[in-house]
Amino acid sequence: MSVDPNLPAGKPPPGVTPNFVNPPSRQxxxxxxxxxxxxxxxxxxxxxxxxxTCIVRLxxxxxxxxxLAACGSIAHMIIYTQTFPLGLGHHMWDIRAVTLxxxxxxxxxxxxxxxxPWTLCFAKISILLLYKRLFPLRRELIAVSVGIVxxxxxxxxxxxxxxxxxxxxxxxxxxxxxxCRFNSGPMVIIVSVINVVTDFYVLILPIPRLLHLxxxxxxxxxxxxxxxxxxxxxxxxxxxxxNFSINYHSTDVFWIQGSNxxxxxxxxxxxxxxxxxxxxxxxFTRVRSLGSSIYHSTVSLLRTTRQDSKTGPIVHGRQRxxxxxxxASQHRERVKDDRGPSKLGPVLVTGGNxxxxxxxxxxxxxxxxxxxxxxxxxxxxxxxxxxxxxxxxRADLALAADVERVMQIARPVTIFHTASPxxxxxxxxxxxxxxxxxxxxxxxxxxxxxxxxAIVNTSTSGVINDNHTDLVDGTEDMPILRPxxxxxxxxxxxxxxxxxxxxxxxxxxxxxxxxxxxxxRPCLAFGEHDVGALGKMVAVARQGRSRFQMGNGQxxxxxxYIGNLADAHLLAAHALLDAxxxxxxxxxxxxxxxxxxxxxxxEPWLFWDFQRAVAAQTGNPVRPEDIVVxxxxxxxxxxxxxxxxxxAISAGTRTPNMTREGIRFSTLIRTLNIDxxxxxxxxxxxxxxxxxxxHSVQWFMEQPQEGA
Numbered sequence: 175m176s177v178d179p180n181l182p183a184g185k186p187p188p189g190v191t192p193n194f195v196n197p198p199s200r201q202x203x204x205x206x207x208x209x210x211x212x213x214x215x216x217x218x219x220x221x222x223x224x225x226x227t228c229i230v231r232l233x234x235x236x237x238x239x240x241x242l243a244a245c246g247s248i249a250h251m252i253i254y255t256q257t258f259p260l261g262l263g264h265h266m267w268d269i270r271a272v273t274l275x276x277x278x279x280x281x282x283x284x285x286x287x288x289x290x291p292w293t294l295c296f297a298k299i300s301i302l303l304l305y306k307r308l309f310p311l312r313r314e315l316i317a318v319s320v321g322i323v324x325x326x327x328x329x330x331x332x333x334x335x336x337x338x339x340x341x342x343x344x345x346x347x348x349x350x351x352x353x354c355r356f357n358s359g360p361m362v363i364i365v366s367v368i369n370v371v372t373d374f375y376v377l378i379l380p381i382p383r384l385l386h387l388x389x390x391x392x393x394x395x396x397x398x399x400x401x402x403x404x405x406x407x408x409x410x411x412x413x414x415x416x417n418f419s420i421n422y423h424s425t426d427v428f429w430i431q432g433s434n435x436x437x438x439x440x441x442x443x444x445x446x447x448x449x450x451x452x453x454x455x456x457x458f459t460r461v462r463s464l465g466s467s468i469y470h471s472t473v474s475l476l477r478t479t480r481q482d483s484k485t486g487p488i489v490h491g492r493q494r495x496x497x498x499x500x501x502a503s504q505h506r507e508r509v510k511d512d513r514g515p516s517k518l519g520p521v522l523v524t525g526g527n528x529x530x531x532x533x534x535x536x537x538x539x540x541x542x543x544x545x546x547x548x549x550x551x552x553x554x555x556x557x558x559x560x561x562x563x564x565x566x567x568r569a570d571l572a573l574a575a576d577v578e579r580v581m582q583i584a585r586p587v588t589i590f591h592t593a594s595p596x597x598x599x600x601x602x603x604x605x606x607x608x609x610x611x612x613x614x615x616x617x618x619x620x621x622x623x624x625x626x627x628a629i630v631n632t633s634t635s636g637v638i639n640d641n642h643t644d645l646v647d648g649t650e651d652m653p654i655l656r657p658x659x660x661x662x663x664x665x666x667x668x669x670x671x672x673x674x675x676x677x678x679x680x681x682x683x684x685x686x687x688x689x690x691x692x693x694x695r696p697c698l699a700f701g702e703h704d705v706g707a708l709g710k711m712v713a714v715a716r717q718g719r720s721r722f723q724m725g726n727g728q729x730x731x732x733x734x735y736i737g738n739l740a741d742a743h744l745l746a747a748h749a750l751l752d753a754x755x756x757x758x759x760x761x762x763x764x765x766x767x768x769x770x771x772x773x774x775x776x777e778p779w780l781f782w783d784f785q786r787a788v789a790a791q792t793g794n795p796v797r798p799e800d801i802v803v804x805x806x807x808x809x810x811x812x813x814x815x816x817x818x819x820x821x822a823i824s825a826g827t828r829t830p831n832m833t834r835e836g837i838r839f840s841t842l843i844r845t846l847n848i849d850x851x852x853x854x855x856x857x858x859x860x861x862x863x864x865x866x867x868x869h870s871v872q873w874f875m876e877q878p879q880e881g882a
Contacts, residue, residue, distance in 0.1 A: 178271075179270060179272050180192075180194070180270070181270070181271045181272070182266065182267040182268070182269065182270070182271060183261070183266045183267070183269040183270065183271040183273075183274055184265070184266025184267045184269070184425055184426065184427075185266075185267060185425070186265075186267035187267075190267065192267045192268055193268050194268060194269075194270055197264050197265065197268030198264070198265065198268070199263050199264055199432070200263035200264075200429070200432030200433060200435070200436065201258050201262065201263040201264075201432065203263075203432075203436050204254060204262075204263060204432065204435050204436055204439065207436055207439045207440060208251050208254070208439055211439055211440060211443035211444070212247070212248070212251060212439075212443060214443065214447060215244065215247060215443040215446045215447055216244070218446065218447045218450035218453075218454065219240060219241065219244045219446065219450060221450060221453055221454055221457035221458075222237065222240060222449075222450040222453040222454075222457075223237070223241075224457065225453040225456050225457050225460075225647075226453065232728065232730050232778075232780070234303070234728060235303050236299075236300045236301075236303035236304050236306075236449070237300075239296040239297075239299045239300040239303065239449075240296070240297070240300040240446065240449045240450065242292075242296040243292075243293050243294075243295075243296035243297035243300060243442075243445070243446050243449065244446055246289050246290075246292040246293030246296060246442075247289075247293045247442045247443060247446060249289045249292075250286060250289040250290060250293060250438070250442065251439075253282065253285050253286050253289060254286070254435060256282050257282055257283060257286070259273070260273055260274065260282065260283075260428075261273065261274075261428050262283075262428050262431060262432055262435065263428065263429070263431075263432030263435065264428055264429065264432070265426055265428070265429045266425060266426050266427060266428055266429070269428065284336060284339045284340040285336075285340060287332075287335075287336030287339060287340075288333055288336045288337060288340070290365075290438055290442070291329045291332035291333050291336070291365060292329070292333055293442045293445075293446075294329065294369060294372075294441070294442060294445060295325055295326065295329030295330070295333075297442065297445035297446045297448075297449050298321075298325050298372055298373075298376050298445060299322055299325055299326065300446075300449040301376050301445070301448060301449045302318045302321045302322050302325070302376065302379075303318075303322070304449065304451075304452060305318050305379060305380050306318045306319075314379075317379055318379070321372070321375055321376065321379065324372070325372055328368050328372070329368070332361075332364075332365050332368065335361055362418055363415070363418055363419065363422070366411065366414050366415035366418050367415060369411040369414065369415070369441070370408070370411045370412050370415050373404070373407055373408045373411045373441075373445075374408055376404070377404045377405065377407075377408055403444055403447065403448060404444065404445070404448045406440060406441075406444045407440070407441045407444040407445050407448070410437040410438075410440040410441035410444070411437070411441050413437050414434050414437045414438070414441070417430065417433055417434055417437070418430075418434065452646070456646065456647045456847075459647070459649065459847070460847075460849070516748045516751040516752055517542065517545075517587075517751075518538060518541075518542060518545060518587065518588045518744070518747055518748070518751070519538075519542060519544075519545035519546050519547070519586075519587060519588070520545070520546040520547070520548065520584055520585060520586045520587055520588075520625075521538060521545060521546070521547045521548065521584075521586055521587070521588045521589070521590065522547075522548045522550065522580070522581070522584045522586035522588075522589045522590070523535060523547065523548070523549050523550070523589075523590045523592060524550045524551075524571060524589070524590070524591050524592060524593035524612070524616060525550070525551055525571075525591075525592040525593030525594060526547075526548070526549025526550055526551050526554075526566070526592075527549060527551040527553055527554050527555075527556050527557045527558065527566070528551065528557065528592060528593070528594075529557070529699070529701075529703050529704050529705070529706065529736070530592045530632055530699065530736065530739065530740070531549065531551075531557075531590065531592045531593075532557040532559075532703050533701065533702075533703075533736045533737060533739070533740040534590050534592065534740045534743050534744070535547055535549070535559055535564060536559065536740070537737075537740040537741065537743075537744055538744065539559065539561060539563070539564070541744065543563075544563065545563060546563055546565070546584075547563060547564045547565065548564075548565045548567060548580065548583065548584035548586065549564065549565065549566045549567065550567050550569045550571070550576075550577070550580045550593070551566070551567075551568070551569070551593070552568065552569070552570050553568075554566040554567070554568050557703055565583075565584075567579075567580045567583065567584075571593050571608050571611075571612025571613075571615060571616065572607040572608055572611050572612055572615070573615070574615040574618065574619070577612070577615040577616055577618075577619045578615075578618075578619045578622065581616075581619040581620065581622070581623050582623060585623055585625045586623075586625060586626055587625060587626065587627050587628070587751070588626075588627065588628045588629075588630070588747050588750075588751065589616070589620065589626055589628070589629045589630070590629075590630050590632070590743055590747070591613065591616060591629055591630065591631045591632060591671075591675065592632040593608060593609075593612060594608065594609055594632070594664075594668070595608050595609070605663045605664050605666075605667040606663075606667050606670075609664075609667040609668060609670070609671050610667050610670045610671055610674075612671075613631075613670075613671040613674050613675060614674060616629075617629075617674065617675065617678050620689060621689070626689050627689065627690060627750070627751055627754045628689070628690050628691070628747050628750035628751050628754065629675060629678075629689055629690070629691045629692075629750075630691075630692060630693075630694065630743050630746045630747050630750070631671070631672060631675045631691065631692070631693040631694070632693075632694055632696070632743070633668055633669075633671070633672040633693040633694060633695045633770065634664075634665065634668045634695060634696065635648060635695045635696065635697050635772060635844070635846055636662065636664070636665040636668065637654045637655065637660075637665050637668055637669040637672065637695065638652040638653070638654060638655060638695075639655070639665075639844065640655055640659050640660055640661065640662075641661075641662060641835060641838050641839065641842070642838060642842075643842070644729075644842055644843035644844075645842070645843065645844050645845065645846075646843055646845055647845055647846070647847045648772065648844075648845065648846045648847060649772070649846075649847045649850075650695070650769075650770050650771065650772055650850055654669045654672070654673070655669075656669075662835075672693045672770070675691045675693060676691060676692075676693060676768055676770070678691055679691040679692075679767050679768040680758065680767065680768070683758075683768075686754075686755055686756060686757055686758070687754070687755050690750040690751075690753055690754055690766075690767040690768075691750070691767060691768065692746050692749075692750060692766055692767055692768065692769050692770065692771065693769075693770040693771070694739075694742055694743065694746060694770070694771050694773050695770055695771065695772050695773065695846075696734050696739050696742075696772075696773040696774070697731075697732040697733060697734050697772075697773070697774040697844065697845075697846050698731070698732070698733050698734070698844075699733075699734050699735075699736050699739050700733055700734075700735065700736065700866065700867075700870055701735055701736025701737060701866060701869070701870050702736070702869065702870050702873035702874075703736075703873070704736065704870065708788070708870055708874075709874070710831075711784075711785055711788045711789075712788060712792060712871060712874045714785070714789075715785075715788055715789035715792040715794045716792055716794065718794060720785055720786055720788070720789035720794060720796050721796045721800045721801055721802050722802050722804060723782045723801055723802065723803050723804065724782075724804050724806060724809040724837055724840050724841055725803075725804075725805070725806040725809070725840070725841035726803065727780060727781070727782040727783075727801075727803070728780065729780065729781050729840075729841055729842055729843045729844075730778035730779065730780055730781075730843055730845055731778060731779060731780070731781040731784065731843070731844050731845070732774040732775065732776075732778050732844055732845045732846050733774065733775055733779060733784060733863055733866075734773055734774045734775050734859070735775060735859070735861045735862075735863065735865070735866030735869075735870075736866075736870075737860065737861050737866070738773075738775060738859040738860060738861055738866075739773055741857070741860065742771070742773045742851060742855065742857050745855040745856060745857055746766065746771065746855055749766040749854070749855055750766055750767055753766055753767055763853065763854070764854060765854070766854060766855065769850075769854070771848075771850055771851040771854070771855060771857075772846040772847060772848050772850065772851060773846075773848060773851055773857070774845075774846045774848050774859075775859045775861075775862070775863050775866070776848050776859055777859075777862065777863055778845045779863055781840055781841075782840070784863070784867070787864065787867050788867055788871055791867055791868055791871035791872070792871055792874075792875065806837065806841050809837040809841070810834050810837050810838075812832060812837075813830075813832050813833050813834035813835075813836065813837045814834055816830040816831075816832040816833065817830055817833055817834065
């Protein structure tokens with residue numbers, strides 16, 4: 175049977191002549207939208223993959239579903255290009271009927287019915303899985319789980335119907351079959367309704383929690399705006415539904431499908447971009463940091479080259495300060511040798527018998543064996559160095575007279591301020607008394623003695639985290655949290671102390687020869703002599719209880735080996751001493767004084783993998799099949815009961831081993847960005863986490879009474 179090649183596929187309206195040569199078309203609009211949204215989608219997905227594999231180093235189901243959605247979007251775009259020669263986006267009367275007689279024609283159009291729901295299904299599931307990680311609370315978990323199940327079931331049904339159409343409705347003679355008529359009519363409306371309902375469900379679900387998400391105000395606004403782009407997907411799906419409803423009985427099918435194809439491109443790609451939303455700030459921060467580093471390195475190299483070409487070789491020598499500014503001058507004069515770092519001594523270390531301070535003193539002795547070091551602590555019987563240059567002073571930071579007495583004896587050039595009560599064991603009153611009041615006493619005494627040039631403050635990354643929400647790739651520009659977001663008294667006290675020390679820098683910024691200060695914000699430190707967090711892990715391992723795991727165990731956590739943290743303290747001190755007496759750099763990317771620096775090992779581990787690595791080093795390895803997973807909500811319930819039972823038994827004088835705060839610690843994501851410390855201080859972790867675990871546990875095994 176032959177068909178007239180000039181026979182149109184549809185009857186034209188009265189007075190309209192079929193145009194097979196250059197007809198009106200919506201194909202150009204489709205191509206433009208694809209050219210805009212597809213590259214944006216691919217960039218977002220590439221950023222997500224890079225962040226998850228190279229920075230966070232954790233791959234989850236939400237990442238896999240995002241990749242599947244991106245594959246669906248690309249397949250959908252390719253199929254569109256195959257439908258253009260068939261007339262998609264043209265009026266039916268501008269299409270030759272002969273082009274639609276091949277079975278492959280209908281199969282090509284039916285294939286779009288598979289890729290479209292496929293893409294939206296996986297994009298929305300990826301977003302919902304992201305919500306599950308961001309908001310791990312019972313109500314949100316239930317809502318997310320319901321959304322995932324409903325999405326999967328509904329879209330699986332849509333894909334199944336489309337596959338049936340691909341098989342059943344391949345020929346033109348089968349178009350009138352009831353199944354084929356249902357698929358091209360009511361089913362289109364059903365899919366559109368599903369899209370609208372699920373789009374708005376996914377969009378509205380996180381808004382209440384996003385408003386309370388723990389990120390900087392700038393990031394919160396950016397995140398809200400990013401998720402608000404989901405309104406574009408909702409608007410597109412709603413427009414598709416309206417368009418289909420209005421033109422339900424129209425015979426100009428390909429023209430209408432051309433309009434809906436434009437909306438489909440927008441809806442699919444926006445959904446995928448939103449699924450990548452939380453990775454984009456991290457990605458752009460890293461790119462900006464890398465670009466800035468390359469720029470400043472290039473400028474520095476060009477300046478050095480230009481200077482060398484003008485001045486010729488420079489003869490290096492040894493310089494000695496000759497100034498004499500009064501009685502304290504003998505303590506303020508120090509030697510800087512071009513062949514080595516600035517001299518630190520004399521040095522005062524507050525909390526000098528503590529875990530962190532012990533290792534700082536060890537590093538100083540290794541670098542400057544003759545350095546005079548003074549330790550101020552309320553308990554000077556622990557963590558002592560058998561070295562005649564280390565002097566231990568029993569004193570209380572909370573007492574101004576004690577601090578002034580030790581300061582006059584030490585007359586330090588450099589102060590390492592590490593003193594702090596254990597945040598899990600100390601009474602509430604100790605936090606403000608020791609951390610806040612003690613810091614002000616230290617600053618007052620340092621100003622009076624007139625010998626101090628540098629103060630390095632050991633702060634905590636907890637000042638930017640509320641211990642309820644994840645902290646992913648935290649940066650120094652994130653705001654310090656205050657009530658009601660911050661409920662931990664320890665972190666509030668640390669924040670007050672940090673701000674006081676930073677405010678004292680250069681005497682309020684007015685004096686280049688005033689005290690220079692900076693703060694380090696370490697993550698969870700571990701190492702030899704750590705009878706706190708690591709000591710408890712070793713005790714748990716020895717008791718054979720390391721097989722128990724709270725939560726799903728998929729939370730990356732940053733740790734820092736204590737030797738690396740001590741290195742960072744010395745790097746910061748040397749940088750401050752080198753900057754003393756000079757104007758503050760105008761380039762903020764090179765400043766040390768008045769700045770804060772995140773410190774970690776730069777290699778996040780899954781929290782419970784760390785615990786099991788400790789257990790393995792104690793000789794109590796845990797096999798994967800022996801791991802007992804306790805849901806987070808069960809752990810929080812156990813912590814609640816434990817807190818009240820111990821409170822009742824001890825009349826409020828004791829803290830239980832299991833607390834809700836501890837459970838949250840072990841189930842949250844806590845990772846830091848240390849690019850600033852690397853760039854400005856030259857910090858590089860020398861000991862890996864695995865090596866640190868081996869060194870630390872070996873120490874515990876040799877000293878069971880002290881370590882356990």
